[in-house]
Amino acid sequence: xxxxxxxxxxxxxxxxxxxxxxxxxxxxxxxxxxxxxxxxxxxxxxxxxxxxxxxxxxxxxxxxxxxxxxxxxxxxxxxxxxxxxxxxxxxxxxxxxxxxxxxxxxxxxxxxxxxxxxxxxxxxxxxxxxxxxxxxxxxxxxxxxxxxxxxxxxxxxxxxxxxxxxxxxxxxxxxxxxxxxxxxxxxxxxxxxxxxxxxxxxxxxxxxxxxxxxxxxxxxxxxxxxxxxxxxxxxxxxxxxxxxxxxxxxxxxxxxxxxxxxxxxxxxxxxxxxxxxxxxxxxxxxxxxxxxxxxxxxxxxxxxxxxxxxxxxxxxxxxxxxxxxxxxxxxxxxxxxxxxxxxxxxxxxxxxxxxxxxxxxxxxxxxxxxxxxxxxxxxxxxxxxxxxxxxxxxxxxxxxxxxxxxxxxxxxxxxxx
Numbered sequence: 001x002x003x004x005x006x007x008x009x010x011x012x013x014x015x016x017x018x019x020x021x022x023x024x025x026x027x028x029x030x031x032x033x034x035x036x037x038x039x040x041x042x043x044x045x046x047x048x049x050x051x052x053x054x055x056x057x058x059x060x061x062x063x064x065x066x067x068x069x070x071x072x073x074x075x076x077x078x079x080x081x082x083x084x085x086x087x088x089x090x091x092x093x094x095x096x097x098x099x100x101x102x103x104x105x106x107x108x109x110x111x112x113x114x115x116x117x118x119x120x121x122x123x124x125x126x127x128x129x130x131x132x133x134x135x136x137x138x139x140x141x142x143x144x145x146x147x148x149x150x151x152x153x154x155x156x157x158x159x160x161x162x163x164x165x166x167x168x169x170x171x172x173x174x175x176x177x178x179x180x181x182x183x184x185x186x187x188x189x190x191x192x193x194x195x196x197x198x199x200x201x202x203x204x205x206x207x208x209x210x211x212x213x214x215x216x217x218x219x220x221x222x223x224x225x226x227x228x229x230x231x232x233x234x235x236x237x238x239x240x241x242x243x244x245x246x247x248x249x250x251x252x253x254x255x256x257x258x259x260x261x262x263x264x265x266x267x268x269x270x271x272x273x274x275x276x277x278x279x280x281x282x283x284x285x286x287x288x289x290x291x292x293x294x295x296x297x298x299x300x301x302x303x304x305x306x307x308x309x310x311x312x313x314x315x316x317x318x319x320x321x322x323x324x325x326x327x328x329x330x331x332x333x334x335x336x337x338x339x340x341x342x343x344x345x346x347x348x349x350x351x352x353x354x355x356x357x358x359x360x361x362x363x364x365x366x367x368x369x370x371x372x373x374x375x376x377x378x379x380x381x382x383x384x385x386x387x388x389x390x391x392x393x394x395x396x397x398x399x400x401x402x403x404x405x406x407x408x409x410x411x412x413x414x415x416x417x
Contacts, residue, residue, distance in 0.1 A: 068284020093258030096196030119165030227254030326363030332392035
């Protein structure tokens with residue numbers, strides 16, 4: 001039995017047409033050839049996506065911006081709306097604190113830290129310059145307060161307290177930050193300290209910071225709320241969050257500002273409205289006012305000029321595909337995520353949904369096995385977005401007699417489903 005790669009295409013779908021999309025999927029398959037003397041295992045799906053999804057964007061996608069680097073994505077579809085030198089190394093400044101917080105959140109989620117866990121303040125932590133929480137030597141501060149000190153107050157001193165408390169030294173903690181970056185797919189980011197304090201070799205990219213922001217939101221829904229805190233007082237000193245978008249751009253709920261002489265003013269921000277979430281990274285702006293106004297302008301542009309259209313919702317059956325030597329003739333392919341496309345507002349988005357799988361699918365099949373993927377493309381030149389598809393039901397293998405009959409029937413009549 002030669003099992004071939006199949007593509008099922010929802011051709012020219014205008015996915016504003018509600019859930020009628022599912023009914024418009026039609027098969028474009030060539031029946032497999034008669035089998036050789038033994039049944040072959042299905043070929044594996046290609047481990048690499050098509051070249052079109054791998055090609056780097058040009059140096060500029062979207063509207064012009066005053067930022068030196070800029071990157072704006074729709075977090076639901078991963079569609080890039082704005083790209084300006086987003087893969088060029090840049091100094092993260094205090095945006096590096098997002099990785100410090102990611103590791104803290106990870107420890108909290110795993111139960112290895114508690115919000116009331118306390119860390120002692122060293123002389124080195126107290127002596128940190130720049131933005132501070134104003135910690136005192138020898139005092140003990142809870143993780144809960146340190147999180148707010150890092151996020152809301154951008155406290156360099158609080159970062160050192162956490163780094164030393166968790167890893168013994170800040171250097172050890174910084175090495176852990178870089179290892180975590182690699183795990184998250186941030187291939188072009190290296191951290192040298194916990195705060196983003198200027199250091200040789202400490203570089204990130206705007207794309208990587210957007211990846212970190214998205215993973216923070218998805219991985220820690222119970223703790224992400226800290227990024228929306230607008231002010232915090234410690235040691236009788238009240239300070240406001242420097243992320244002005246929390247106050248001026250509706251729906252903004254994070255993440256982190258940054259500034260150094262070399263990097264200029266930067267921000268990684270996330271804004272959610274009406275089921276859409278945009279993630280923006282900018283860097284290299286001239287001052288705090290420009291950072292706030294330019295970030296707000298780009299975010300509003302993203303919501304105004306683009307919209308999302310849903311093809312299939314979480315749990316929907318995208319397609320039923322043929323099964324080879326199973327007790328059922330077909331198995332449903334379901335999506336674990338909403339399948340959607342980001343399209344220009346006011347235009348009919350001709351969205352193409354292609355289902356790719358190796359088939360017919362050989363039994364036995366377990367519910368939840370990944371069988372294939374849906375590839376969504378919208379406007380010409382848009383980067384395809386891939387969604388894994390999973391078996392929606394168990395399909396046991398036929399018994400010996402049933403398999404023999406199935407193979408014989410295929411020899412005699414070809415694949416008949």
